Amino acid sequence: MSTTYETSSPGTYGAYALADCWTMTRRELAHWARQPVQVAVGLIFPVMLLLMFGYLIGGGRGVEGAYVDFLVPGMLALTMAFGLEGTMLAVTQDLNKGVIDRFRSMPMANGAVLVGRSAADMLQSGLGLAALIGVGYAIGWRPHGGPGAFLGAVGLLLLFRFAMLWIGIELALVAGKPEMVQAVQILVWPVGFLSNAFATPDSMPGWLGTAVEWNPMSQTATAVRDLFGGPGGEPGHLWAAAIWPLGLLAVFFPLAVRRFGRLSV
């Protein structure tokens, strides 16, 4: 072969880490482009949950004020929590594909695969939030805080999603096989529903109420309700809603990065 191309010189490939992350993010987006239906289903599912709880199941035990103003922030937080499953499934599927071996034998930044995954998942979560907020508007929900509070709420939700994302990656690396994801789903659902997404902890039996109150997802939901100025919000929860995800990240981010680096060695 006679053609030569400019490539990185030895030892400098660390400088290309950003480019690698971008390449891996584009890979995820290319997957979306090839499977638009799957992406759409991922967005529609939480919307259906919202409509189901809003119209069919009703509920809102212990809620003062409009239930929709209580429910929408709860659903936003719940959707962020359930994102963990999607991340886990995607990571386990990816790791069991041969292409990971090629990535690992190339002069690319080690964590770029994970960064691509998280960028795509965060983008999808952003779209999911937008879809839910749009449908929430359509069924009569209104945020009552200012634009700053609105952005703050979205920021807290995405921060929570980011923490869920790295928990998902770590669990995926531990589980290893896509079949194991089902086992974890069984765990994620009670954590999602043992929260204040649909009802206030006050309306629950003592021990359950306590568990629900301590659920990190409840912290985010409560803070978001406060920022949106709806029922169920408590001003003091902003800190808890920021510290819980940051604490989870401080544990799971390094765990996941280390475990990924040690894969198959």
Add this chain to the structure above:
Amino acid sequence: MADAAITVEGARKRYGDKQALDGLDLLVGRGTVHGVLGPNGAGKTTLVRILSTLLRPDGGRVEVAGHDVVREAGRVRLRIGLLGQHAALDEELGGRQNLEMFGRLHHLRARHARVRADQLLERFGLADTGRKAVKRYSGGMRRRLDLAASLVTDPEVLFLDEPTTGLDPRGRTEVWASVRSLVGGGTTVLLTTQYLEEADQLADRISVVDHGRVIADGTADELKARTGGDRIDVVLRDGGQLGAAVALLPFPAEGVSVDTDRRLLSAPVTDRMTALAGAVRALEEAGIEAEDIALRRPTLDEVFLHLTGDDHRVKEAA
């Protein structure tokens, strides 16, 4: 060897209580094709994964293109291409998308990555399938794309782990042609296989591996000479005549093996044509009817049995 592209000294790797590599030595000269021949479980994939920085050896010295695979993995990765035992492609994406992505990850500029992808698709006869998702490719096409992906930046050293296992004869011939076309370009190739014929077709030198160590090495001819070279197989219509046939055929009796169930006798030969003509004439003169007479290379089995000193087939015949 001063000009070695691959140096392996006493490489060890253990999985649980399974010693996959047990002090393996290997020296591959620059620009040569080296075959690593061994049965399933011999340690071939383990060796390739260590050479391509995917796996850390427990011990020993392993250098590729002059760099240590553990301490200088980054430098090694800049210089190698890998065709693993299983396809290492993004199945959801198209062929061109795959090659462009790998080009970008080798830090080619966007335009170069595109041009390179087109060149490779063209060269491997995949130009008109560039958009189709890889999961819809045939086995042979997938293997060729995989090979193309390992060549995105003209690697100094290329690893091919059982490149044709699972392919039909046509796919196999295609891959062989592709590998041959590389050799002129000065790339060093390390190829693992279970087929003596494949090593024979492609490799300059062969290391026979078993239980994680090299049990013999040399050129294909040297190995075959040690095994007794080519063989002739004669299948008789009447199994009862096998004894008579062994007595009158012009082959040295000690190498002949007899399989009564299959009415088959098999013997090593030195000159293929003389042996064939001699056998046909001798059987005709004696009025013994043959169903089939064929010349063949020794199988890996036979090379193996010979090298491991387990010559029970020959004993059976005596």
